[in-house]
Amino acid sequence: MLTRFHFLSRAIALACGGWIAATPRLETKAALARAAWQQTLAADSFRERVFELRYPSRFLEEGADAPLIRVVEAGIDAPDAEAFLAGLTAALLPDYAQRLAAFLAQTDELDDGPTVRIIRQALTDVREQAGALDPGDRPGSHTESWVSGLRHGLETLEPPAGVPFRLAAQPARDDAYFPSSFYWPDAIVPGYPYGEGVALQVRSAVSHLNEVWAVDTAGAILHGLAPELGWEWIRDAGRWTYDEARHMLMGKRRLEAWGLPPERIPLGGYIYEACAGQDPLYRLGMLGYFETKNIGRKRERAAAFHAMGDTTSETDMEFDWADETLHAEYGRRWLKDLLTHRGEDPESWPAVLERCEQLVAARVARASDEERACIVEVAGALVADATARAG
Numbered sequence: 029m030l031t032r033f034h035f036l037s038r039a040i041a042l043a044c045g046g047w048i049a050a051t052p053r054l055e056t057k058a059a060l061a062r063a064a065w066q067q068t069l070a071a072d073s074f075r076e077r078v079f080e081l082r083y084p085s086r087f088l089e090e091g092a093d094a095p096l097i098r099v100v101e102a103g104i105d106a107p108d109a110e111a112f113l114a115g116l117t118a119a120l121l122p123d124y125a126q127r128l129a130a131f132l133a134q135t136d137e138l139d140d141g142p143t144v145r146i147i148r149q150a151l152t153d154v155r156e157q158a159g160a161l162d163p164g165d166r167p168g169s170h171t172e173s174w175v176s177g178l179r180h181g182l183e184t185l186e187p188p189a190g191v192p193f194r195l196a197a198q199p200a201r202d203d204a205y206f207p208s209s210f211y212w213p214d215a216i217v218p219g220y221p222y223g224e225g226v227a228l229q230v231r232s233a234v235s236h237l238n239e240v241w242a243v244d245t246a247g248a249i250l251h252g253l254a255p256e257l258g259w260e261w262i263r264d265a266g267r268w269t270y271d272e273a274r275h276m277l278m279g280k281r282r283l284e285a286w287g288l289p290p291e292r293i294p295l296g297g298y299i300y301e302a303c304a305g306q307d308p309l310y311r312l313g314m315l316g317y318f319e320t321k322n323i324g325r326k327r328e329r330a331a332a333f334h335a336m337g338d339t340t341s342e343t344d345m346e347f348d349w350a351d352e353t354l355h356a357e358y359g360r361r362w363l364k365d366l367l368t369h370r371g372e373d374p375e376s377w378p379a380v381l382e383r384c385e386q387l388v389a390a391r392v393a394r395a396s397d398e399e400r401a402c403i404v405e406v407a408g409a410l411v412a413d414a415t416a417r418a419g
Contacts, residue, residue, distance in 0.1 A: 209301060211403070229333070232279075264362070294406050
């Protein structure tokens with residue numbers, strides 16, 4: 029049963045990661061990222077507990093549970109993001125919660141105390157996920173049909189006929205915000221200053237909010253590279269995805285606390301867009317490089333916020349810095365492992381990063397004069413608004 033739970037959590041984690049980019053609402057992206065992380069934690073705990081109980085064996089196999097696992101894996105093949113969320117919260121997660129609760133009711137805590145603790149936490153998380161991800165009303169007939177198909181599949185162990193999952197080439201964006209691929213002028217306007225004082229506070233918060241591209245990317249590679257890199261990758265990528273969602277919400281929280289209206293805040297994703305149609309290798313390179321290349325500046329900015337008395341921005345930046353040092357190691361390790369797995373020289377990873385820079389440069393080069401003028405106007409108005417509110 030613990031092996032079964034491992035594979036069910038694994039399937040749910042990968043599905044949550046894969047659908048992040050196609051999900052528009054920021055809070056839902058964050059909830060998917062959190063669910064993916066929690067499911068990888070549960071799956072890892074189940075895995076290690078099985079190894080304890082079967083010591084010295086370090087092998088898991090699906091066995092007789094393969095039909096059930098195929099049904100849960102089919103949950104990713106929903107017709108759209110809304111149907112995926114409905115299928116997850118109305119079929120897959122409730123079924124999983126029922127299985128976990130049944131295990132607790134049957135086991136002996138004295139005999140199997142370590143497992144009981146793992147199951148209790150997993151059950152708490154699954155119930156939380158079902159609430160956080162519930163899309164509410166499901167008016168679409170295709171959505172209801174998908175939910176019914178999953179429920180039927182869980183009963184009959186026959187996977188529903190879905191639409192083979194494909195990663196979103198263009199990221200979905202929350203329409204509460206101002207849509208702009210380039211979320212600040214300094215990306216496409218040479219010489220545009222990063223800013224000081226209030227401008228630095230706003231720029232930093234907008235940058236954190238726009239780590240939405242990193243959430244999308246981390247989820248994409250969590251799912252996309254799992255077949256090649258295996259379990260340890262899934263475990264690390266689950267954490268990576270959750271961390272990027274935390275950073276995104278840091279910016280959202282600060283901007284909301286200053287009272288800045290979301291419709292005036294730019295929300296983009298040009299780095300994610302730059303990878304459209306590319307091998308997931310380059311998405312890994314993007315996340316491992318562009319998210320970590322300015323690690324040293326984060327400590328400087330934290331110090332600047334401290335001097336300004338902005339303890340919230342300071343604390344967010346300190347934790348961001350700590351996370352990114354871990355992510356830099358993830359990037360180096362897994363890029364080398366992926367190259368090795370593909371029969372290439374692991375030390376050729378700098379060439380991957382060079383290609384990533386070329387892809388982003390090409391996307392930046394496609395920026396129009398209209399886009400440049402627009403984002404300069406939007407950023408200037410946002411800083412002016414924040415300055416007036418601060419005064």
